Amino acid sequence: MSAILAAIVPDLDRYAGTVLGAYAVTLALIAVLVGASWSRSVRVRRALERLEAARREKR
């Protein structure tokens, strides 16, 4: 397993912290942005659907 990992993962040498840190920050910020956008989208859509259904029932 470690041999396979060693063959795939590049040897970043003394710059491992720099490269992995940059990728980690990027992926984390993108994940937060996508997650927040999706959850807000779902929340608003459900609230609108509930209100529209309630208005239809009233009529």
Next chain:
Amino acid sequence: MSLWRYANPAEFMRLTGPMLPVLWALTAVCLVVGLGWGFFLTPDDYQQGATVKVLFVHVPAALMAINAWLMMLVASLVWFVRRHHVSALAARAAAPVGATMTVIALVTGAIWGEPMWGTWWAWDPRLTSFFILFLFYLGYIALWSAVEDPDTAADLTAVLCLVGSVFALLSRYAVFFWSQGLHQGPSLSMDAASHVDTAFYRPLLVAIAGFVLLFVSLVLTRTRTEIRLRRLRALQALEARA
């Protein structure tokens, strides 16, 4: 058929609904291929060593930070001239995406700068104009939240967007205007002799395509949310009056 028909919220929702799953799938593919290719399959640079791999997150994020503001500028101008609400809402939806891209560019630039320049930060023309662009993003988002009337908010933020465009363009062209500073010249060029080596150029293009698609997918998703939110508030106001 006129393009302006998509300024109608109902038409916009009808058009973008089926597009979004395809766009999100393409975004995932391009990001995985571009970043995977850049991280796993590119060689070390003869000067920068393995740190060159930061290129594949830093450059696309910086590009999108500037282009997001330019997209907001176009949407703001459309709002000014034609008063289409969808364009104002699209500009509002793009701002947090652009701000996040600016943060990614600033942070990855600092992380990359420390081993290459010997410092996390310098008041270099490009870095400084990018930092000011980030402050404009924060101001733009705050202004939208601070003004209650949506049309007044759209007017005021559109003016702020016009002013901030100076810094968006400055961020893009600062390396041409001023030769001093730590930041190197552009990594991308139509001239093969002046852009980065082909080994880095191709995965960089795929990563950029991934970031562009991510931006488009996010802006469409968030614009749809803004349209729904506006309808929700309008219906809530009607209910309150009844």
